[in-house]
Amino acid sequence: MLFTLASGIFFLFTKHHLLDTQRDTLRYESEIIKSKLRVLHQSNTIPLLYPKHDMIDSMIFDKDKHYIFGTLAKTSWEESQSHPNRLYYMAKVEPYYLGAGYVLTSQMIDYDVITDLKKNIFLFMLGAGIFFSILAYYLGHLFIAPMRDSIKQMNHFIQDTTHELNTPISTILTNIELIETFGKHEANHLELKRIEIASKTLSRIYDDLTYLNLNHQYHRNIITLNMSTFVEERILYFTGMIEAKNLTIRTDIEENIIRQIDKNDAMRLVDNLISNAIKYNKHHGVLEITLTKMSLIVKDTGIGIDEKDLAVILHRFKRANKSEGGFGIGLDIVNQVIQSYGYILKIKSKIDKGTEVEIKWKK
Amino acid sequence: MEKIIIWILLGFSLGFAETHLLLNPSLENDCLQCHQNQQIPSNLIYKRYLMQYSTEKAIEKAMFNYLTHPLISNSIMPPQFFLKFPMKEKSMVADEVLKVNIKAYIKHFDVKQYLRIQK
Numbered sequence: 001m002l003f004t005l006a007s008g009i010f011f012l013f014t015k016h017h018l019l020d021t022q023r024d025t026l027r028y029e030s031e032i033i034k035s036k037l038r039v040l041h042q043s044n045t046i047p048l049l050y051p052k053h054d055m056i057d058s059m060i061f062d063k064d065k066h067y068i069f070g071t072l073a074k075t076s077w078e079e080s081q082s083h084p085n086r087l088y089y090m091a092k093v094e095p096y097y098l099g100a101g102y103v104l105t106s107q108m109i110d111y112d113v114i115t116d117l118k119k120n121i122f123l124f125m126l127g128a129g130i131f132f133s134i135l136a137y138y139l140g141h142l143f144i145a146p147m148r149d150s151i152k153q154m155n156h157f158i159q160d161t162t163h164e165l166n167t168p169i170s171t172i173l174t175n176i177e178l179i180e181t182f183g184k185h186e187a188n189h190l191e192l193k194r195i196e197i198a199s200k201t202l203s204r205i206y207d208d209l210t211y212l213n214l215n216h217q218y219h220r221n222i223i224t225l226n227m228s229t230f231v232e233e234r235i236l237y238f239t240g241m242i243e244a245k246n247l248t249i250r251t252d253i254e255e256n257i258i259r260q261i262d263k264n265d266a267m268r269l270v271d272n273l274i275s276n277a278i279k280y281n282k283h284h285g286v287l288e289i290t291l292t293k294m295s296l297i298v299k300d301t302g303i304g305i306d307e308k309d310l311a312v313i314l315h316r317f318k319r320a321n322k323s324e325g326g327f328g329i330g331l332d333i334v335n336q337v338i339q340s341y342g343y344i345l346k347i348k349s350k351i352d353k354g355t356e357v358e359i360k361w362k363k
Numbered sequence: 364m365e366k367i368i369i370w371i372l373l374g375f376s377l378g379f380a381e382t383h384l385l386l387n388p389s390l391e392n393d394c395l396q397c398h399q400n401q402q403i404p405s406n407l408i409y410k411r412y413l414m415q416y417s418t419e420k421a422i423e424k425a426m427f428n429y430l431t432h433p434l435i436s437n438s439i440m441p442p443q444f445f446l447k448f449p450m451k452e453k454s455m456v457a458d459e460v461l462k463v464n465i466k467a468y469i470k471h472f473d474v475k476q477y478l479r480i481q482k
Contacts, residue, residue: 041410041413041474044406046477047477047479048474049479049480049481050480050481051481062419063417063418064417064418064420068475095414096414096415097414098474098478099413099414099416099474100417
């Protein structure tokens with residue numbers, strides 16, 4: 001609308017300017033005629049040759065506006081200026097050479113330039129329309145993209161949550177049913193183990209989600225934590241899952257590694273690294289956990305992460321491989337913890353060889 | 364050949380008629396004869412009137428005024444003109460005749476008849 005209005009105003013201004021330019025030509029020709037009238041008035045030669053222009057017609061009128069002579073046929077003052085497609089310019093003559101009080105010059109309006117102007121404005125409007133449509137489309141996409149991504153993430157999150165909760169709950173229910181069916185006896189050991197693993201999985205999911213949700217409001221209780229015993233405890237916690245996947249665990253844990261850290265943060269950090277290493281490991285693979293004064297290293301012989309995914313693997317809801325369950329929040333939580341404490345995270349990975357995650361305690 | 368002769372005669376007749384018409388006898392006797400004798404430039408005088416008054420009516424009025432009251436202040440010519448040429452005496456011609464003569468004078472010297480469009 002604004003462009004149409006602006007173009008309309010521009011057209012009117014330019015049209016007037018073009019007409020003024022043509023009118024200037026008439027004014028200039030009037031001056032020439034006035035000059036020639038003076039020469040003719042003083043001339044004694046006969047006939048008196050009235051000037052003629054190829055494009056411009058002219059007439060002279062006396063001071064009472066009666067036709068004297070001109071390149072157009074004799075006409076009244078009013079009629080001489082009534083043609084709608086002609087442009088007129090009237091100039092006074094003084095003194096009245098040859099009795100002329102007025103010189104009226106006239107020419108056909110040059111509509112070609114006005115047509116060209118219309119064409120150019122139309123092309124400009126068309127170009128601007130296309131440009132702004134593309135711009136609007138691009139900006140629309142740009143502004144809507146984050147919202148669309150959020151909705152997409154939300155949908156994925158709901159799907160993943162459903163799936164993640166479904167597996168351990170089904171395992172628990174199935175195994176409880178087995179125990180109920182066959183009665184409680186020594187052979188239930190396997191079913192109970194499965195129930196334990198599934199319950200721990202549920203517990204971990206709950207802890208992760210709570211941590212993620214309450215992270216900003218969470219009050220950290222920093223304590224002096226013996227990381228050596230703590231890591232060993234967490235390995236013990238995951239024993240069931242490690243055995244279920246027939247993993248060989250190799251640990252190299254230095255004694256009495258002390259860190260000033262909130263216990264819950266430490267748990268989220270270690271649990272997520274071990275959990276990932278188990279989850280993405282191959283059956284009968286190896287899980288290596290090394291704890292030194294300098295760092296904690298968790299290494300697996302699993303599916304690995306593609307090099308292009310390494311840069312974004314820390315983003316929330318990002319999963320390099322969707323073959324396994326999960327929300328893609330594990331490494332996001334790890335990243336939040338290490339940022340809170342100023343640790344450094346390094347991930348090395350090769351497809352089908354495995355992944356090594358190192359957390360350096362100090363910069 | 365006969366046609367050519369007829370056309371030539373016709374042309375002469377029309378030419379004579381026009382000259383006769385323009386040179387109104389009254390104008391010639393009452394005005395131009397004297398002008399010619401005294402070598403007063405009638406054409407120049409008319410052009411001064413034309414340049415000053417533009418319209419036929421205004422010229423007629425100014426001429427009539429001068430002819431009936433011949434004073435330097437009423438004349439179209441500059442005062443120096445009368446150093447060389449004598450001041451006209453008051454016209455004794457009747458006003459009506461004078462007006463006719465003025466019209467004839469204007470018609471005789473009217474520039475419109477000499478104007479042509481340049482080729």
